[in-house]
Amino acid sequence: MSEAKARGPYAKSAARREEILRAARESFAEHGYAAASLRDIAERAGITAAGVLHHFRGKEELLGAVLAQRDSEEWAEGTARVASLEDLAPYFSARLRKHQEHPELMCLWIELAAAASRPDHLAHSYFVDRQAHGLAHLTEGLREYAERGRLRKGISPGSAALMIEAMLSGLQGKWLLNQDLDIIEPLNDLLRLLIEADDA
Missing domain, CATH: 1.10.10.60 (Homeodomain-like)
Incomplete structure (x- = not known):
């Protein structure tokens, strides 16, 4: 054959x-x-x-596959687009705008994430692993810049990563309640507060 x-x-x-x-x-x-x-x-x-x-x-297996597919797409996009710290703000801004194009999916994601906080929920392990992986990946990237003096003094890479992830999740929830809100500027403001400008 x-x-x-x-x-x-x-x-x-x-x-x-x-x-x-x-x-x-x-x-x-x-x-x-x-x-x-x-x-x-x-x-x-x-x-x-x-x-x-x-x-x-x-349907449960389908849900897991849909969630994994969405994450895989975003991880691939992030890997391709974020080559340096300067790429973070444009990438996260584009990611939020993309999510805003599909508010129904954004709403489903937030509902599932909240429901999955229960240990007996079918997606609990998925969301726990996803969060751990995402925070570890972002923390590692920020650690490199902390060593170069680019992360705001007194803020650890792990704390900065958690703030960014929390901001991304929280802004989307606020926007679903009021879609006239500008959620891009607050995100960029946070990144400017956390990351020192490159004087070179």
Whole structure:
């Protein structure tokens, strides 16, 4: 069997999974996780509910895959766009603006993050691991700049990372309550307070 033929079924299966994830993401955003149904997801993907269950064991597994996909996209984008500390403000500003284009998904994310604070929630471990990974990654980047005297004196890299992550989450919640708010300027103000200008 040729390599192209061997890859054929796998490629089709991967493409079908991507289509199901797109459909699930849309359904979760429109209806919320609790009200979204496998039937609706299947219809959006152009297959039957049994077809969805051929690729995913249920709605819980779909939710985990959607969350992981969203994170993977943002991590890849961040890695590609943030080469230095000067790139942080433009990157985070662009990330907030992108989230504002899909307020339904933003709302779902915030609701899930709050609900997942319960240890028995299906996404609890996911959010705990995600937070730990995100804070560790950002802290490491800020530590390099602290060693070069670019982080505000008296503020640890870990504290700065936590403030930035908290600001990003909190601003989105405030914006959902009042979409006339400018949430980009406060974020940039925080970054200016935390990060010393490069005098070089």
